[in-house]
Amino acid sequence: MWDLWLERAKPLVPVIVINSPLEAVPLAQALVDGGVRLLEVTLRTQHGLGAIEAIRQAVPEAIVGVGTVTSAQQMESALKKGAQFVVSPGSSDDLFACAREWGGPFLPGVATASEVMRAREAGFRYQKFFPATAAGGIPMLNAFSGPFSDVRFCPTGGIGQSNHHEFLALKNVFAVGGSWLTPVDAVSAQNWQAITSLAIAG
Numbered sequence: 001m002w003d004l005w006l007e008r009a010k011p012l013v014p015v016i017v018i019n020s021p022l023e024a025v026p027l028a029q030a031l032v033d034g035g036v037r038l039l040e041v042t043l044r045t046q047h048g049l050g051a052i053e054a055i056r057q058a059v060p061e062a063i064v065g066v067g068t069v070t071s072a073q074q075m076e077s078a079l080k081k082g083a084q085f086v087v088s089p090g091s092s093d094d095l096f097a098c099a100r101e102w103g104g105p106f107l108p109g110v111a112t113a114s115e116v117m118r119a120r121e122a123g124f125r126y127q128k129f130f131p132a133t134a135a136g137g138i139p140m141l142n143a144f145s146g147p148f149s150d151v152r153f154c155p156t157g158g159i160g161q162s163n164h165h166e167f168l169a170l171k172n173v174f175a176v177g178g179s180w181l182t183p184v185d186a187v188s189a190q191n192w193q194a195i196t197s198l199a200i201a202g
């Protein structure tokens with residue numbers, strides 16, 4: 001699924017925190033206008049689920065995922081709202097089971113070789129490397145590429161405008177994620193043009 005989506009979308013996954021329900025649709029539209037279509041709407045606030053539903057309805061060019069998923073129950077709630085992919089900062093047997101039953105694109109979070117192996121054994125070869133810079137950054141991803149040549153990563157955590165190209169240049173990286181595309185001050189000021197400009201620059 002990722003390969004198909006990435007034919008039409010930049011390999012950037014903004015990690016979105018919705019503080020006001022009214023922000024969701026214009027923010028998603030601003031990102032899409034800049035060519036960023038894979039959107040990870042986190043469940044860090046109470047508005048996350050509603051935002052997923054609203055963006056699915058109002059911004060058809062967006063590919064809307066849910067992030068900060070740490071339980072099967074959260075995954076199920078987000079899928080009911082129309083989430084098209086699911087991201088977790090970590091991995092658990094419950095999440096693996098729920099994602100397998102669903103059958104859609106799930107990115108389990110991994111930070112160590114053992115976690116990569118567990119997620120791969122569970123059937124997930126696309127994984128979120130989190131927290132990317134704190135857990136070893138580019139040297140760690142290069143080290144993973146030897147033993148895990150069949151696994152591809154979306155590094156997230158500590159990545160920004162200045163270094164995301166270096167991550168994207170790695171063969172085992174299919175996309176990079178982060179909050180730099182949706183700065184809190186621009187979102188709270190409803191400066192959608194600034195968000196589109198960041199998306200275009202990314």
Ligand SMILES: O=C(O)C(=O)C[C@H](O)[C@H](O)COP(=O)(O)O
Nearest residue numbers: 015067068089156157158178179
């Ligand atoms: O809440 C989640 O779903 C997470 O898994 C963590 C986020 O992906 C990172 O916290 C983003 O990192 P920054 O780009 O450094 O802000």
